[in-house]
Structures are given as C-alpha cells and as structure tokens.
Amino acid sequence: MENNICPVCGGLGWVIRKNGVKKCVCKYSEITENIFNRMNIPKRYRDKDLSNFVPDPEAGHEFILMRIEDYINSDDYEKGKGLFLVGSPGVGKTHLAIGILKEFFRRKGIVGLFYDTRSLLFKLKSSFDGSSSAREILEEVVDTPILVLDDLGSERLSDWAR
Known part of the structure; x- marks a missing residue:
C-alpha cells in the first residue's frame, strides 16, 4: 500500500x-x-502458524502436530490443562506455540497471550518502580484462557526471579 x-x-x-x-x-x-x-505476538512470528510449519519426521513432529490438533479440538484448556513443548533451540517450539494461539482464535474466537518468560519477569520486576502494577500484569497472565510462556526454564534466574 x-x-x-x-x-x-x-x-x-x-x-x-x-x-x-x-x-x-x-x-x-x-x-x-x-x-x-x-x-503480544512478536512481529517476527506474525507470519507463523500451523499451516506453514514444516514438520521434520525425524524429530517426531507428526506426532506433536496430532497432539496439538487433539488439544485444540478438546476442552482441556477449560480444565486448566495445557501443552509443554520441550526441545533444543531452533526445532520450532515457538512457531508451534504461536500457531496454537492463532488456531484457538481462528476456530474458537479465544484470544490468548504470548510472553517470552524473560520479558515477563523483566516487566514484573520493573513494575516495582511504579510504572505499572505487578498485580495487573499477573491478573492478565492468570486470567488469559490460553497462555504461552516461551523459553520457560531457559532463563538464568536471579534470587528475585526464583
């Protein structure tokens, strides 16, 4: 345009x-x-979804995609159940997580929330300087129907973060 x-x-x-x-x-x-x-989907992932994920048969992606489809079609999210994607860097975990968020919106009209765990911790910590309320941030995270915490466990935890 x-x-x-x-x-x-x-x-x-x-x-x-x-x-x-x-x-x-x-x-x-x-x-x-x-x-x-x-x-809160980062700009570099806005074009990612399940339809353009290229599965690697050696990595077990077909099985993972079946489980994701089962999860999206179920009501498990309403019961507080989720998915935990584990793997080495660069295997597509974030791509799949973004795809899941988008599919929940497309199919069910559910608006989820994406956070890189380090960014969320930084946002929470900076809220103590008065710029925003930690309670508001936590309510947003806790109240969202579908939450993606990217790179959970990969961050170096300070005493505060722990």
Missing part, C-alpha cells in the same frame, strides 16, 4: 460488488494486527 491507501478499496474499507459491498482485505489485516498486538 503506497501512502497507506489500499489499492483494492482506495481507503474506503469496502469493495463494491454486483450484489452489495464486502469488507476489504485491508480491514481484515487491521483486525488481525490488533489481535496479534493484544496477544
């Missing part, structure tokens, strides 16, 4: 069809961007 004007709708947000009008794809992009912001 040049000059932030959509070439499809000319900036109106609607496309005129023979049988009426249809919301332009640019409006869906804005909605998607807002949802990604609300879910």
Whole structure:
C-alpha cells in the first residue's frame, strides 16, 4: 500500500460488488494486527502458524502436530490443562506455540497471550518502580484462557526471579 491507501478499496474499507459491498482485505489485516498486538505476538512470528510449519519426521513432529490438533479440538484448556513443548533451540517450539494461539482464535474466537518468560519477569520486576502494577500484569497472565510462556526454564534466574 503506497501512502497507506489500499489499492483494492482506495481507503474506503469496502469493495463494491454486483450484489452489495464486502469488507476489504485491508480491514481484515487491521483486525488481525490488533489481535496479534493484544496477544503480544512478536512481529517476527506474525507470519507463523500451523499451516506453514514444516514438520521434520525425524524429530517426531507428526506426532506433536496430532497432539496439538487433539488439544485444540478438546476442552482441556477449560480444565486448566495445557501443552509443554520441550526441545533444543531452533526445532520450532515457538512457531508451534504461536500457531496454537492463532488456531484457538481462528476456530474458537479465544484470544490468548504470548510472553517470552524473560520479558515477563523483566516487566514484573520493573513494575516495582511504579510504572505499572505487578498485580495487573499477573491478573492478565492468570486470567488469559490460553497462555504461552516461551523459553520457560531457559532463563538464568536471579534470587528475585526464583
């Protein structure tokens, strides 16, 4: 889009069809961007989802993808049950976790929350300087229906974080 004007709708947000009008794809992009912001999905992962994950048969990804599908189709999240993805760096854990968040939104309209554990700890610690409330941060984390804590356990824990 040049000059932030959509070439499809000319900036109106609607496309005129023979049988009426249809919301332009640019409006869906804005909605998607807002949802990604609300879910705290990092920009570098916004294009990642389950459909573009390339499974490695040697890493057992087919089994993992089946378990993920079972989880998304179940009501386990309502019971507080989750998934714990473990593996070496670079095997796709974050890609899959982002894909799970997006699928819950697409299929069930559920808006989850993504946090890199180190960022969350930093945000909590900095809340003590008065910039925000640790209670508000924790309520957001605890109250979200689907929570992704990325790199949980990989951070070096200070006495405070522990």
